[in-house]
Amino acid sequence: xxxxxxxxxxxxxxxxxxxxxxxxxxxxxxxxxxxxxxxxxxxxxxxxxxxxxxxxxxxxxxxxxxxxxxxxxxxxxxxxxxxxxxxxxxxxxxxxxxxxxxxxxxxxxxxxxxxxxxxxxxxxxxxxxxxxxxxxxxxxxxxxxxxxxxxxxxxxxxxxxxxxxxxxxxxxxxxxxxxxxxxxxxxxxxxxxxxxxxxxxxxxxxxxxxxxxxxxxxxxxxxxxxxxxxxxxxxxxxxxxxxxxxxxxxxxxxxxxxxxxxxxxxxxxxxxxxxxxxxxxxxxxxxxxxxxxxxxxxxxxxxxxxxxxxxxxxxxxxxxxxxxxxxxxxxxxxxxxxxxxxxxxxxxxxxxxxxxxxxxxxxxxxxxxxxxxxxxxxxxxxxxxxxxxxxxxxxxxxxxxxxxxxxxxxxxxxxxxxxxxxxxxxxxxxxxxxxxxxxxxxxxxxxxxxxxxxxxxxxxxxxxxxxxxxxxxxxxxxxxxxxxxxxxxxxxxxxxxxxxxxxxxxxxxxxxxxxxxxxxxxxxxxx
Numbered sequence: 001x002x003x004x005x006x007x008x009x010x011x012x013x014x015x016x017x018x019x020x021x022x023x024x025x026x027x028x029x030x031x032x033x034x035x036x037x038x039x040x041x042x043x044x045x046x047x048x049x050x051x052x053x054x055x056x057x058x059x060x061x062x063x064x065x066x067x068x069x070x071x072x073x074x075x076x077x078x079x080x081x082x083x084x085x086x087x088x089x090x091x092x093x094x095x096x097x098x099x100x101x102x103x104x105x106x107x108x109x110x111x112x113x114x115x116x117x118x119x120x121x122x123x124x125x126x127x128x129x130x131x132x133x134x135x136x137x138x139x140x141x142x143x144x145x146x147x148x149x150x151x152x153x154x155x156x157x158x159x160x161x162x163x164x165x166x167x168x169x170x171x172x173x174x175x176x177x178x179x180x181x182x183x184x185x186x187x188x189x190x191x192x193x194x195x196x197x198x199x200x201x202x203x204x205x206x207x208x209x210x211x212x213x214x215x216x217x218x219x220x221x222x223x224x225x226x227x228x229x230x231x232x233x234x235x236x237x238x239x240x241x242x243x244x245x246x247x248x249x250x251x252x253x254x255x256x257x258x259x260x261x262x263x264x265x266x267x268x269x270x271x272x273x274x275x276x277x278x279x280x281x282x283x284x285x286x287x288x289x290x291x292x293x294x295x296x297x298x299x300x301x302x303x304x305x306x307x308x309x310x311x312x313x314x315x316x317x318x319x320x321x322x323x324x325x326x327x328x329x330x331x332x333x334x335x336x337x338x339x340x341x342x343x344x345x346x347x348x349x350x351x352x353x354x355x356x357x358x359x360x361x362x363x364x365x366x367x368x369x370x371x372x373x374x375x376x377x378x379x380x381x382x383x384x385x386x387x388x389x390x391x392x393x394x395x396x397x398x399x400x401x402x403x404x405x406x407x408x409x410x411x412x413x414x415x416x417x418x419x420x421x422x423x424x425x426x427x428x429x430x431x432x433x434x435x436x437x438x439x440x441x442x443x444x445x446x447x448x449x450x451x452x453x454x455x456x457x458x459x460x461x462x463x464x465x466x467x468x469x470x471x472x473x474x475x476x477x478x479x480x481x482x483x484x485x486x487x488x489x490x491x492x493x494x495x496x497x498x499x500x501x502x503x504x505x506x507x508x509x510x511x512x513x514x515x516x517x518x519x520x521x522x523x524x525x526x527x
Contacts, residue, residue, distance in 0.1 A: 049074070071340070084366045085329050087343045092159075094341040097333070100193065101248065103215040107162040108169060109191040110135060114154040115420065121173070122423075126488040128191055130171075133184045136435065137485050138427030139173040142181055146170070163188050177431020195247070196221035199228070200494055205235035206507055208497055211255065214247030214303040219254035231288065236510040238503060239307075240295045242321065246302020249279075249330065249349070256310040257281030259292060259317070264352070266310045269330050271347030291513035292317035293506040296398060298375055301325035308398045309351035315388040315520035318513035319400040320506055323375040326397030328358030353384035355394035388520050402512065404505050412466040413473065422481040425454050430485055437486040443475045451478060 053074075057064045067090075075088040089097055099105040109128025112119050121139040124130035141149050144160040152160075163169060171184045195218045197210040207229055211218065226234075246252070253266045260266065262284030270276035294308045294317045305324045311317035330347040350356055359377060361369045379395025386392055393399065409417070416422065429450065443451075451474065452467060467474075476499055483492040497503055 080366065083329060083345050084361050084369050085327065085331055085343070086345045087331075089341040089343070091339040094335075094339055097341065097343075100213070101215055103193045103195060103217040104190050105162065105193065106165045106188055107158075107191050108133075108171070108186050108188060110161075112141065112154050112158055112161075117150075119149050119152065119154050119157045123484050123489045125191065126490055129186045129189050130184075131488075133171075133186050135171070135173065135184060136175065136427075136430070138423065138430075139175050139182075142172040142174055144169060144171055165190055175431070176427040192217075194221065196225055197493060198490060199225040200497060201229070202238065202498055202503060203507060205233065206238065206510065207234050207236070208238045208240060208503060210240040210497075211304070211307075212244055214244075214251040214255070216248065216251065218247070218251040219258070222255055222258070234288075234290050236290055236507075236513070237292045238295065238506045238510075239292055239311075239317065240503075241300045241304040241308055242295050242297045242502070243299045244301070244304035245299065246304050246306075246327065249303060249306065252303030252306040253279040254282070256307040258283060259285050259288075259311060260314055261285065264310075264314055267306045267349050267351060269347040269349040271330070274347055289517065291510050291517050293509050293513050294319050295321050295502060295506055296324045296400060297322045298325060298372070298397075300398075301327045305357055305398050306349065306351075309355075309357060312392065312398060312401070313352040313384075313386050315386050315390070315516050318402065318509055318516055319398060320402050320404055320509050321400050321502065322403065322405060323377075323399050324357075324397035326357055326359030326372075326377075326395075328356050328394075351384075351392075351394075353386060353392060355382050355384045355392060357394050357397050359396055388516070388523055401516075402509060404502060407501060410466075410470075412462055412470055415460065415462065416477070419458070419460055421455065421458075421460065422477050424458075425451055425478070426481045426485055428454055429482060435485055437482065439487075439491075441479070441486075443478045443482075447478060448474065 053069070056069070057066075071088065071090045079086045079088060108124075108130040110124040110130040111122040113122050114120075119141040121130075121135055121137055121141065123137045124135050141157055143149055144157065147160060149157050149160075161169060161171070165188055167188050169186050169188060171186060172181050173184070174181055193215065195211060195213045195215045197212065199207055199209045202208045207226075209222065209225060211222065249267070249269075256266045257264075257280070260281040262281055264281045264284075266279045266281055268276055268278040292311065294311055296304065296308050296319060300308065300321075301324065305327065308317075308319055308324065312319050328348055328350075329345045330349050331343040332346045334342045334344065336342055348356055348358060356379075359369070359372070376399075377396035378393040378399065380393065382394030384392055384394070429447075448471065455462060476495070480492050480495045483495060
């Protein structure tokens with residue numbers, strides 16, 4: 001088949017997309033009709049596209065790459081006329097999508113990033129092959145299986161590190177304080193992508209549970225974490241959905257449902273080609289009715305909004321933070337030819353009160369849509385009430401019951417993060433100190449002096465007054481960063497959570513969550 005006919009066929013397959021894989025955000029229908037409207041009109045459009053592509057291929061000044069023209073041009077261009085969330089996945093992106101949904105991939109298990117044209121290890125995952133081999137945060141990856149990484153992006157390096165389970169990969173790294181490169185022979189394994197961070201106690205009786213996304217394992221991970229923590233001892237829960245981009249609708253329903261009463265509505269969706277479908281709490285909370293504060297911000301989207309919207313509409317939780325993103329569109333994923341895929345918006349979802357939280361995208365560009373500045377938009381015509389009679393609105397995401405924004409960094413703090421000062425200092429520190437610390441360790445005056453000297457040597461601009469004013473904050477950040485190497489990202493995260501101003505505010509707001517819960521119970525009894 002010629003390139004021209006081959007890509008016309010792909011384009012046709014996209015329009016007449018067939019079998020169903022499983023939703024990125026929702027479980028769509030089991031099949032889709034070939035087309036609606038006049039089939040002759042579609043065939044005519046396909047012929048026009050084929051002719052246009054042929055003219056471009058034969059006459060453009062430079063050689064046309066068919067994959068680029070179709071995958072990066074024609075298909076995304078068509079989808080952009082629909083909505084911001086319908087997307088086409090080339091083979092690599094489709095593979096990553098499937099791995100994200102499954103919650104696992106095969107590789108060595110570490111996060112890498114590009115810094116100053118070098119690929120730097122941010123951190124190996126606890127228990128991963130990279131972690132067991134001894135790779136540390138701050139190591140610079142020089143080559144993978146003999147292939148130099150100088151001119152490669154961090155994505156390309158990550159691809160080199162992936163491979164079939166049980167296969168070997170040789171990774172050469174440079175390390176601060178070590179004269180010669182270090183060579184690690186690592187056996188690839190399955191790397192789980194946890195969607196739920198380990199639940200921790202932030203105060204006696206007060207638990208913190210951070211859900212980072214919704215993949216096929218999320219509801220199971222929630223159950224396992226609460227069981228391991230000892231849910232029977234929870235007097236208040238902080239459910240952290242900040243920066244959670246969403247994921248599988250069914251998993252969002254399962255998570256929300258475990259905190260509601262069995263049979264309560266969690267969400268419903270309907271579209272042009274699909275009737276309204278409601279989703280209810282299956283198991284329910286089994287009588288566990290401790291107060292809950294849900295944390296959201298502008299990056300909480302999709303399934304994260306389904307959970308927070310359901311708990312808000314049923315007055316089950318107090319919502320704290322910023323307005324969420326405002327994504328009320330459901331995508332169904334269809335696999336296409338040549339290992340490509342399509343995420344197509346097939347329905348809109350509605351919270352239990354009946355509101356549609358989708359933000360308006362008819363004005364401005366999609367870039368403006370994704371980088372919204374006004375966090376307080378709402379549709380005054382879409383006003384609904386919660387079970388207890390509180391007013392809630394659609395059209396602008398989930399509005400929190402209590403607004404709270406992180407305090408802004410001062411100039412000195414912003415400069416520390418801009419320069420990656422704590423991350424770089426950690427590599428320097430452990431080049432002259434043993435990579436072991438006690439859990440009770442705290443930075444002393446000598447550590448602060450070392451950090452001060454490091455900043456001066458690196459040419460970081462600051463005043464002695466700024467350094468003195470931020471001493472306590474510096475100690476927190478240095479300890480958090482050094483714990484990643486000495487222990488793991490998980491231990492470091494505990495320190496971050498315990499000192500997070502939003503989490504501390506949530507602890508205070510548990511009193512409001514308790515009052516809300518008691519009020520809702522009284523109304524149920526009265527009815």
